[in-house]
Amino acid sequence: MLKYNYFPGCTLKTTGTQLEETSIKVLQQLGVELVELPRWHCCGTVVSLSSDSKIHSAGAIRTLIRAQETGDNKLVTICSVCYNTLKRVNERFNTDEDFRETLIKFMDDEEPYEGKIIVLHLVDIIRKIGLDNIKDAVINPLKGLKVACYYGCLLLRPEEFSIDPSSESPRILEDIIASVGGEPIEFPQKIECCGSFETVHNPTQIAAMGYRIIESARKNGAEVLTTMCPLCYFNLDRTQKIIKKTNPSFLPLPLFYHTELMAMAILPEEISLKENVELNSTVLERIYS
Amino acid sequence: MEITLKKTDITLRDKILKISGEDFNKCYQCGMCTSGCPVADEMDIMPNQVNMMLMLGQFEELLNSQTIWICVACFECGARCPHNIDLAKINEALREIKIRENIDLFNIWETASTGEFPTIALVASFRKFTS
Ligand code: SF4
Numbered sequence A: 001m002l003k004y005n006y007f008p009g010c011t012l013k014t015t016g017t018q019l020e021e022t023s024i025k026v027l028q029q030l031g032v033e034l035v036e037l038p039r040w041h042c043c044g045t046v047v048s049l050s051s052d053s054k055i056h057s058a059g060a061i062r063t064l065i066r067a068q069e070t071g072d073n074k075l076v077t078i079c080s081v082c083y084n085t086l087k088r089v090n091e092r093f094n095t096d097e098d099f100r101e102t103l104i105k106f107m108d109d110e111e112p113y114e115g116k117i118i119v120l121h122l123v124d125i126i127r128k129i130g131l132d133n134i135k136d137a138v139i140n141p142l143k144g145l146k147v148a149c150y151y152g153c154l155l156l157r158p159e160e161f162s163i164d165p166s167s168e169s170p171r172i173l174e175d176i177i178a179s180v181g182g183e184p185i186e187f188p189q190k191i192e193c194c195g196s197f198e199t200v201h202n203p204t205q206i207a208a209m210g211y212r213i214i215e216s217a218r219k220n221g222a223e224v225l226t227t228m229c230p231l232c233y234f235n236l237d238r239t240q241k242i243i244k245k246t247n248p249s250f251l252p253l254p255l256f257y258h259t260e261l262m263a264m265a266i267l268p269e270e271i272s273l274k275e276n277v278e279l280n281s282t283v284l285e286r287i288y289s
Numbered sequence B: 001m002e003i004t005l006k007k008t009d010i011t012l013r014d015k016i017l018k019i020s021g022e023d024f025n026k027c028y029q030c031g032m033c034t035s036g037c038p039v040a041d042e043m044d045i046m047p048n049q050v051n052m053m054l055m056l057g058q059f060e061e062l063l064n065s066q067t068i069w070i071c072v073a074c075f076e077c078g079a080r081c082p083h084n085i086d087l088a089k090i091n092e093a094l095r096e097i098k099i100r101e102n103i104d105l106f107n108i109w110e111t112a113s114t115g116e117f118p119t120i121a122l123v124a125s126f127r128k129f130t131s
């Protein structure tokens, strides 16, 4: 079995456990094992955008050192924030001499980071496995379920760190959904921000942003919405709960991680979709019928 | 129209240029950034106006605006800007100038206890809104 070092990050161990569980199981079924780094810490979350700030990147560099210690040069991430941060900090380490030297000096308790780790996203592994192989592994296709594929920001922007060759008009998520028997639909809000960290102190802003995304998906014929990001998932879910409270006639749009949809198609027996069952029962009935 | 130039603190301008690493003087006010910004409705100063005000030296007005805290760093403005100006970095620089004066936008401990949040959102909030 093909093995990759894997960095989960904090959120996949807290609010994003379904994303982690289904990602690992789906990949296993497709012949890839994700091996969690033996020791890891927070990546620092959002990448520091100030040119004079270095300390905020220490968490990311330490994580890359942990990966370096394993002797392998690849590190897979699933969380979009971890992906974006590790990838950008890694790039800065390799291109900004002052940044590199300061961080190496600051972390003189560690073996210096050599800058050679390649940060990958789950999608890169899925691409490597090949969509045709995924198609072959499907035993319970999604029966033409109309899926709105929502990307959010940090997997696509800035462009040089995008998981898709087109950061303005990505296709990879649609291709994944089609490979497991779903019917991806297009909608204009698919690369718009969900509100991100503003969720902590500004739920109204989150609800306004989420509503636009959900309604745009629905208007374009979506039966369900899918996302790859644990923060987008949280915010879209939260949006629906907030709106439902103030407007009981609001009909939530079922929400799944892409790996949950893949799991339904590839290993339908093994996956428990407990948290989703109530909201998503009609969709589940249809897929499992 | 008459434009009166106020005396402005040039060190502040240099600080913003240095922290952000972005040259707002390249902006030609096409408005592409604002048209792509998903939170422009909530802002008191539009993203393109941030650059205009920087060029005019209205730093204090910007430092006291809501806009700098509302920007979610989604990078859409930078993706659309014909001059590749990354306004997310400029907004971060303005926020940083405030935060480095030991100013917290809100009490994060109190706010965080209002619900269960993803760790990334909590840590990001600490980073973006507190000193
Ligand atoms: S898109 Fe760029 S050039 Fe146009 S107004 Fe915005 S910052 Fe200025």
Ligand code: SF4
Residues within 6 Å of the ligand: B033, B036, B037, B038, B039, B040, B047, B070, B071, B072, B073, B074, B075, B076, B077, B078, B087, B088, B091
């Ligand atoms: S980075 Fe900030 S200013 Fe730019 S589009 Fe996003 S929210 Fe608006």
